[in-house]
Each structure stands twice: as C-alpha cells, then as structure tokens.
Amino acid sequence: MRKSFLTYLFxxxxxxxxxxxxxxxxxxxxxxxxxxNLELIAPDTVAMDTLALDSTLAVTDTSKxxxxxxxxxxxxxxxxxxxxxxxxQKVYLYNNAKVTYQQIELTAYYIQLDLExxxxxAEGIVDSTGTMKQKPIFKQGSEQYESETMRYNFxxxxxxxxKVVSQQGEGFIHSDxxxxxxxxVFVTEKAKYTTCDADHPHFYLQLxxxxxxxxxxxxxxxxxxxxxxxxxxxPILPFGYFPNSPSYxxxxxxxxxxxxxxxxxxxxxxxxxxxxxxxFDLAVQGDIYSKxxxxxxxxxxxxxxxxxxGNFSFDYAINKYGEKGFDTYQKSNQxxxxxxxxxxxxxxxxxxxxxSVNLSSTGYDKQNSYSSQDYLTTTKSSSxxxxxxxxNTPFNMSMNLRHSQNTRDSTMSxxxxxxxxxxxxxxxxxxxxxxxxxxxxENFGINYTGNFKNSITAKEDEIxxxxxxxxWQNGIKHSVPIAFPSFNLFKYINFSPGISYNEKxxxxxxxxxxxxxxxxxxxxxxxxxxxxxxxxxxxxxxxxYAYSVSASTNIYGNFQPLNRNSKVVGIRHKMTPSIxxxxxxxxxxxxxxxxxxxxxxxxxxxxYLDTNLGGIYGGSPGRGxxxxxxxxxxxxxxxxxxxxxxxxKAEGDQKYKKVKLIDNLxxxxxxxxxxxxxxLAPISIRGRTTVAGVSINAGATMDPYMVDENYRKxxxxxxxxxxxxxxxxxxxxxxxxxxxNFKSKSKDGxxxxxxxxxxxxxxxxxxxxxxxxxxxxxxxxxxxVDFNIPWDFGFDYSMNYTGKSASAPNGRVTQTLGFRGNxxxxxxxxxxxxxxxxIQAGEFSFTTFNLTRDLHCWAMSFNFVPFGFxxxxxxxxxxxxxxxxDLKVKKQKSHYDNNF
Numbered sequence: 001m002r003k004s005f006l007t008y009l010f011x012x013x014x015x016x017x018x019x020x021x022x023x024x025x026x027x028x029x030x031x032x033x034x035x036x037n038l039e040l041i042a043p044d045t046v047a048m049d050t051l052a053l054d055s056t057l058a059v060t061d062t063s064k065x066x067x068x069x070x071x072x073x074x075x076x077x078x079x080x081x082x083x084x085x086x087x088x089q090k091v092y093l094y095n096n097a098k099v100t101y102q103q104i105e106l107t108a109y110y111i112q113l114d115l116e117x118x119x120x121x122a123e124g125i126v127d128s129t130g131t132m133k134q135k136p137i138f139k140q141g142s143e144q145y146e147s148e149t150m151r152y153n154f155x156x157x158x159x160x161x162x163k164v165v166s167q168q169g170e171g172f173i174h175s176d177x178x179x180x181x182x183x184x185v186f187v188t189e190k191a192k193y194t195t196c197d198a199d200h201p202h203f204y205l206q207l208x209x210x211x212x213x214x215x216x217x218x219x220x221x222x223x224x225x226x227x228x229x230x231x232x233x234x235p236i237l238p239f240g241y242f243p244n245s246p247s248y249x250x251x252x253x254x255x256x257x258x259x260x261x262x263x264x265x266x267x268x269x270x271x272x273x274x275x276x277x278x279x280f281d282l283a284v285q286g287d288i289y290s291k292x293x294x295x296x297x298x299x300x301x302x303x304x305x306x307x308x309x310g311n312f313s314f315d316y317a318i319n320k321y322g323e324k325g326f327d328t329y330q331k332s333n334q335x336x337x338x339x340x341x342x343x344x345x346x347x348x349x350x351x352x353x354x355x356s357v358n359l360s361s362t363g364y365d366k367q368n369s370y371s372s373q374d375y376l377t378t379t380k381s382s383s384x385x386x387x388x389x390x391x392n393t394p395f396n397m398s399m400n401l402r403h404s405q406n407t408r409d410s411t412m413s414x415x416x417x418x419x420x421x422x423x424x425x426x427x428x429x430x431x432x433x434x435x436x437x438x439x440x441x442e443n444f445g446i447n448y449t450g451n452f453k454n455s456i457t458a459k460e461d462e463i464x465x466x467x468x469x470x471x472w473q474n475g476i477k478h479s480v481p482i483a484f485p486s487f488n489l490f491k492y493i494n495f496s497p498g499i500s501y502n503e504k505x506x507x508x509x510x511x512x513x514x515x516x517x518x519x520x521x522x523x524x525x526x527x528x529x530x531x532x533x534x535x536x537x538x539x540x541x542x543x544x545y546a547y548s549v550s551a552s553t554n555i556y557g558n559f560q561p562l563n564r565n566s567k568v569v570g571i572r573h574k575m576t577p578s579i580x581x582x583x584x585x586x587x588x589x590x591x592x593x594x595x596x597x598x599x600x601x602x603x604x605x606x607x608y609l610d611t612n613l614g615g616i617y618g619g620s621p622g623r624g625x626x627x628x629x630x631x632x633x634x635x636x637x638x639x640x641x642x643x644x645x646x647x648x649k650a651e652g653d654q655k656y657k658k659v660k661l662i663d664n665l666x667x668x669x670x671x672x673x674x675x676x677x678x679x680l681a682p683i684s685i686r687g688r689t690t691v692a693g694v695s696i697n698a699g700a701t702m703d704p705y706m707v708d709e710n711y712r713k714x715x716x717x718x719x720x721x722x723x724x725x726x727x728x729x730x731x732x733x734x735x736x737x738x739x740x741n742f743k744s745k746s747k748d749g750x751x752x753x754x755x756x757x758x759x760x761x762x763x764x765x766x767x768x769x770x771x772x773x774x775x776x777x778x779x780x781x782x783x784x785v786d787f788n789i790p791w792d793f794g795f796d797y798s799m800n801y802t803g804k805s806a807s808a809p810n811g812r813v814t815q816t817l818g819f820r821g822n823x824x825x826x827x828x829x830x831x832x833x834x835x836x837x838x839i840q841a842g843e844f845s846f847t848t849f850n851l852t853r854d855l856h857c858w859a860m861s862f863n864f865v866p867f868g869f870x871x872x873x874x875x876x877x878x879x880x881x882x883x884x885x886d887l888k889v890k891k892q893k894s895h896y897d898n899n900f
Contacts, residue, residue, distance in 0.1 A: 109134035195881035196857035264290030310341035443485030550580035588623030702729025
C-alpha cells in the first residue's frame with residue numbers, strides 16, 4: 001500500500017522533479033495523460049523506470065481506453081525555467097524554449113504546452129528597444145516559418161499564426177493572420193508575396209487573400225504591386241498562380257514582347273516546357289514578328305547518373321526585311337545546332353564518347369544572336385569523337401566527325417569520318433624474361449599509325465549538292481616511324497638516328513593531256529585550262545621515306561659579380577644548340593609515276609604536274625633529291641638575386657629569388673646540300689621575355705636571298721648586295737605583342753602601393769611609442785570616409801608586318817590596340833568597358849560600355865554600343881528572381897533596327 005501511495009503522489013506532483021534541476025534539463029512526455037504509465041525522464045540527471053500502478057488504481061475495463069493521440073514522446077527544454085502544473089497537463093517554458101515532436105520542432109522565448117487540449121502556444125518577447133526577439137520558429141520537415149505568435153493543435157495539425165514569414169521556393173510570404181488547415185496547406189489574408197529577403201521588403205505583391213500548398217503552388221485572389229511602400233493599384237491582378245515545386249515540372253513558358261523597326265512587333269521565347277522524367281526534359285519555344293519573320297527552337301537536357309550527360313538544341317528562323325515586291329525585300333532561312341555530350345569517367349575506363357557541336361548557317365548569328373560574343377565569333381568548329389583502348393595490348397582506336405566553318409565567307413569543312421588506329425611503340429628484340437642491363441639492339445623500337453579521312457571543303461550552299469566521287473577527298477595514310485637507339489657522344493652530345501616511312505592510299509588520280517585551243521574551266525587549281533584532266537578511279541598507292549640523324553646538347557655559362565655586397569648573386573646563360581641531317585630521294589623519277597611532264601601551251605612549254613594533286617594528305621612527294629641540314633639555337637638567361645622584401649631573416653639566412661631576363665630567344669634555319677640554288681631556308685627568330693611584369697613576345701623571319709623586280713627570289717645573298725641591317729636578310733615577316741594589367745589595391749593594402757606596414761620601420765620604435773599627430777588624423781579620417789574604389793584596367797598591343805610583294809610593294813602593317821576596364825564606383829555601382837582600336841585604319845572596332853546597379857532584390861543595367869553595326873543601347877530594371885522574370889521595365893534600341 002505504501003508503494004502505491006508514493007506512486008500516486010509522484011504522478012500527481014511532477015513539479016517535484018524541477019527542484020534542484022539545472023536550466024536546460026530535457027523532459028519527455030510519452031503518449032497521452034490518459035495513459036497512467038506516465039514517464040518523465042531527466043536525461044542529464046536521473047533516469048527512472050516506469051512505475052506500475054497499484055491494483056486499487058488499475059483500470060479494469062480496457063475497452064474504454066482510447067488510443068493515444070501522441071504516438072511519440074514530446075521532448076522539451078528551456079534555458080531559464082520550466083514549470084509543470086499540479087495536474088501535469090500544462091508545461092510553461094521560458095527563454096530559448098524548444099519543443100520537439102516527431103518531425104515538428106518549435107522554438108520561441110515562451111512556449112505553453114497543454115496536453116489536455118492538445119495545443120501548444122508560443123510567442124516572442126519585445127526588448128527595451130521595441131524589437132521582437134526569439135520569435136517562434138516552426139519547422140516541419142523541410143518547411144520553416146517565423147512568426148510573432150503561434151497556436152498549434154497536435155491532433156488536428158491545424159494552427160493559427162500571426163505575423164508569419166515563410167519561404168516558398170524563391171519567394172517569401174509575409175502575413176498578419178495565417179491559418180494552417182492541413183499538414184502543408186495554409187490560407188491567409190492581407191499577405192505580401194515577394195522575392196526580397198529583407199525584413200521589410202523593398203517590393204511585394206499585396207494579396208487580398210491566398211492559399212499556399214507547400215512545395216506545390218500558391219493561388220491568390222486580387223493583388224496589386226507595392227514598390228517602396230507606394231501602392232500601384234493599376235494594373236491590378238485579378239488572380240495569381242505561382243508554381244512552388246522543389247523539383248522541376250512542366251508548364252507554359254511566357255513570351256517576352258517588344259518592337260523592332262525591321263521586323264516589327266514581336267513575341268519571343270514563348271512555348272512549353274515538358275519535364276519528361278528524371279532522365280531528360282524538353283523545351284519548345286517560338287518567335288513571331290508582325291512583319292512576317294518567325295522562328296522556333298527545341299532544347300533538351302539529358303542525364304543518366306554515372307553514365308553520361310548532355311544537352312541538344314535546334315534553332316530555325318526565317319527573317320524577312322522590307323516590303324515584298326520591292327528591291328529592298330530580303331528573306332533568309334537560318335538554322336543552328338548545338339550539342340554537348342560528356343561521358344562519366346567511371347562509366348567505362350577503356351572507351352569514351354564525347355560530342356561538342358556548334359553548327360549554324362552563315363547569317364544566323366548576325367541576324368538572330370542576342371549576345372556580343374556570338375556576334376563577334378566568325379569561326380566555329382565541332383567534334384564528335386569515340387575512342388577505345390584495347391586492354392593489355394598496345395593498340396588504340398579513335399573515330400571523329402569534325403566540322404569547321406568561317407561565317408565571313410561561308411566556307412565550310414567537313415570530315416566525316418576520320419578514323420585512326422595506332423600501335424604504341426614496341427621493342428621486338430626485348431625478351432619477356434630478361435635480366436641485367438639492356439643491350440644496344442634491345443632499344444630498337446617501332447610504332448604504327450593508320451589514319452582514314454573523308455572530307456570536303458566548299459561553300460555552305462555547295463556542300464549538299466556536291467558529288468561524293470569527284471568533290472569529296474578521301475584516303476588512308478600509314479606512318480611507320482622506326483626509332484633507333486640513341487647514344488651519347490663524349491658524354492654530352494646526344495645522337496638520335498631514325499627512319500620514317502609513310503604510305504598513302506588514294507582512290508583516284510589524274511592523267512593530263514594537252515589539247516590545242518581547249519579552254520577547260522573546271523580544272524583543279526594550278527592546272528592550265530589548256531590541259532584536259534581525266535580522273536582515274538581505283539586504289540592508288542603513294543609512298544615516301546626519309547633518313548635522319550640529330551644531335552643536341554646543353555651549354556651553360558655562369559657569371560658571378562666580384563663585389564660581394566652586390567644583391568646579384570649570379571647570372572646563368574643556357575644555350576641549347578641542335579643540328580640534324582635528313583635525306584630524301586628524288587620521287588620525281590618516272591619509276592615512281594608521281595609526276596607527269598605535260599605540254600601546257602602552243603609554244604611547247606612543258607610542266608611537271610602532280611598526278612595526286614589535291615590529295616587529302618597532300619599531293620605526291622616532292623620532286624628532286626633532298627639532303628638538308630637543320631640548325632636551331634635556343635637561349636635562356638636568368639639571374640639570381642637577394643630578395644630585398646624579406647627583412648625578417650638574419651644575415652646568412654636571407655632568401656633568394658630567380659628573375660628571368662630572357663625566357664627564350666631562338667634562331668632556326670636549314671640548308672639543302674643537294675639543291676642547285678636557293679639552298680638556305682629563311683631564318684626564323686623568336687623571342688619572349690618579361691619586363692616589369694609585362695610579357696613581351698616578338699618574332700621575325702629573315703630571307704637571305706634577294707628578289708627581282710617581280711618579287712621572285714633569286715640566288716643572290718643579301719649580305720653581298722646590301723649594307724647595314726639589311727645584310728642580315730630580307731625581312732619578310734615580323735610581329736610584336738605585349739599587354740599590361742593594372743589593378744587597385746585592396747582595402748588592407750595587400751599587393752599595392754598603399755600597403756600599410758604592420759610594424760614600425762623606425763629603429764627603436766615599438767608598439768608603446770605614442771602615435772604622431774598625422775597618424776592619428778589619418779586613422780580618424782579613415783573611420784568616416786572610405787575612398788576604396790576597386791578597379792582594374794588593361795590594354796594589349798599587337799603589330800604584324802608582312803614584307804614587300806607584288807600586291808603590296810611597300811609591305812603591309814597592321815596594328816591594333818585593345819582596352820578593357822572595370823571599376824566599382826561603390827559597392828553596388830559597377831562600370832565596365834571593352835574596345836579595340838585599329839591604328840592603321842584609325843577607327844574603333846566593336847565597343848561596349850556597361851553600367852550596373854545592385855538594388856538588392858532588383859538589378860539595374862545600362863548597356864551601350866556607341867557605333868558600328870551593333871550600335872544600340874538598352875536600359876533595364878528587373879527583379880532578380882527567375883520566378884518574376886517578367887517583372888521588369890526595359891527601354892532599348894536594338895541593333896536589329898539597323899540596316900542589314
């Protein structure tokens with residue numbers, strides 16, 4: 001009986017547990033107060049087993065016991081105090097109170113838990129400044145809401161909330177009164193919908209009433225816009241629908257509208273988005289203009305995890321300019337194909353497949369692009385490739401489909417397909433189970449590369465009407481380089497002999513015959529129109545071979561200053577001379593059948609014509625025997641000096657740094673020992689260095705022979721005919737380029753001239769030394785005014801010279817100067833500029849000025865192209881959120897308004 005009485009007394013007075021407990025102690029209330037097996041647990045102090053009821057208190061009729069409405073324990077705690085009523089039905093929590101039940105978590109300053117009514121009430125507290133602190137924050141799964149007060153029923157899962165702020169996707173809903181009528185369903189009135197995350201939003205849609213279904217949608221009644229607390233009653237929205245799904249879903253794509261002078265009023269980018277599955281989607285959009293132009297596009301993204309991913313798009317447009325029936329009327333059809341495909345590296349280690357396709361008609365970017373980058377791009381290329389490595393063998397295979405085009409002249413090149421089969425270097429004389437040092441002949445290696453090509457180069461409108469047999473070029477090339485073992489001579493000179501063998505298989509060749517009075521217009525380039533060209537189809541084998549040997553070494557020169565106090569420790573000069581000899585027999589002999597001597601005019605003039613002219617791997621091997629010596633010399637000059645910036649090291653421990661005076665200065669040429677004239681090849685000179693952080697690149701080509709009045713080379717050396725600098729050779733090409741970048745110093749002075757030293761540089765001055773008046777004023781002034789304006793500026797200069805020729809008797813010089821810059825006037829204001837100036841033409845090329853302003857949840861931009869074909873401007877103020885992409889004000893003059 002004593003045990004039963006104590007049990008009853010313990011259950012009836014749970015407040016005894018509070019005596020002596022520290023703030024923050026956690027208690028657990030299981031199931032329902034109807035269940036007499038009540039369990040209160042203080043994990044940080046005492047754990048108590050469930051106490052059984054005495055038989056006098058036991059319930060005999062179990063059919064009358066209701067199922068508990070709480071299926072899991074309620075865990076609660078607070079920092080200041082927790083008070084439990086005498087009947088155990090109410091709990092009062094103060095200061096950073098927290099209640100957790102299943103996936104529900106509620107935190108607030110004050111929480112009242114009523115187990116009898118199955119409700120919980122929470123509110124914040126107003127501090128001395130009038131600011132609400134520790135507002136109730138309600139979390140359920142991924143949802144979170146912040147409010148001033150909240151009342152929630154565990155049984156019905158309904159709630160009444162005041163001054164609530166909840167995030168729904170990219171937007172926020174501010175509501176004075178909200179009722180939670182379901183697990184994820186809310187109704188509210190006089191609410192605000194905004195994408196601004198500020199406590200007091202800069203703009204919002206005032207909703208008279210709304211229904212929110214979490215992670216699905218928001219449906220509103222009549223609404224109007226409010227900007228900076230200024231209501232815009234017109235236009236009013238009779239209703240609104242905002243999708244709010246965490247996963248992508250299908251829906252209508254709203255078009256943009258506007259007007260162009262050339263194409264008229266338009267609706268652009270309208271269509272439908274289909275979220276097909278987790279593997280791919282599809283967006284179909286279209287454009288329509290009031291003057292007859294229209295366009296459409298389809299784009300899909302696809303992905304299979306751990307396998308591959310990519311995207312594909314196809315655009316088609318028909319543009320009409322002018323009035324039909326007039327000379328100014330133009331109609332053009334354009335298309336564009338983009339495809340990108342990548343394979344996951346883990347999908348298959350032995351084979352890969354990738355694609356990067358950028359193909360379009362010539363006029364597409366000019367008439368349909370909306371970005372400057374697309375407009376300025378004049379060359380495009382594509383590649384679809386597949387490769388396979390045969391495991392545990394030296395063999396590899398790859399296949400490519402290639403495309404390149406020049407949109408300036410509509411020239412297009414297709415290579416469909418290009419197949420390569422290769423064998424890595426193998427050493428046939430090496431034993432599988434060998435021991436000891438390799439013998440000389442065991443270093444003999446051989447490798448093989450086979451390549452098949454089928455390609456065509458023609459104008460865009462001629463590609464699809466071309467003949468595969470006559471217009472397409474195709475063939476197979478075999479390359480078998482044989483590497484003999486290299487060896488060292490006198491320990492320092494490395495010799496490398498070698499033999500190369502190449503064989504080309506073509507499927508056609510030409511035969512030539514002179515016909516008096518004929519005038520053939522379709523002859524291949526380089527063949528006189530008086531010669532009839534017959535195409536002989538069939539396998540045509542073309543081979544050549546050559547022998548070579550090369551030698552190279554490194555020569556070092558060091559200089560050390562005699563003055564021991566010099567900051568320069570030493571200067572090192574490295575020279576790398578290389579010389580090689582190669583021999584190739586005369587493949588112009590009749591036994592090879594590569595060249596045919598043909599009469600080309602009525603005067604009996606005879607020329608040698610290539611029977612494999614225009615082959616995809618080049619024509620026939622050159623006529624005449626060749627034995628040439630090639631020579632090259634590269635130089636590198638660097639200096640080692642004391643790092644004067646390192647003042648923390650004691651004498652003898654200083655750091656040193658290397659400074660490159662000349663990164664590379666090279667010279668190369670060759671001399672043909674067998675040719676009867678013009679034996680010496682042009683001399684190529686290249687140099688690269690860095691001066692004061694500026695990288696300078698320069699190059700020149702000097703021809704050692706003079707030219708006649710028709711600018712044809714003659715066998716007279718310049719050093720025998722000229723004086724001064726001209727004796728070195730005739731300058732045929734030269735180039736010079738360099739660029740500089742300037743950047744502002746950061747606010748803390750790092751990397752800049754305004755760098756403030758952390759320690760005093762005055763001898764004997766330490767941190768206890770009183771600051772001088774100037775330092776005090778500077779420090780005080782810096783607290784009020786911040787002149788830190790981040791900026792960067794750069795320019796590039798490029799010069800190219802082409803020597804005298806029949807078309808340019810004085811040579812040709814081109815010079816361009818490019819400027820670019822960015823400046824952040826304030827933290828929110830940014831300005832940028834990019835332009836290029838043609839010095840020879842005296843005019844600017846494409847030039848842009850951009851000004852942007854960050855308006856927190858809005859953005860403002862002004863883009864200006866002052867002259868040229870893209871002359872235009874645009875001024876836009878728009879909401880940043882993609883949910884409100886159509887909420888914008890835009891004023892522009894499009895470059896499409898200019899005459900094409």
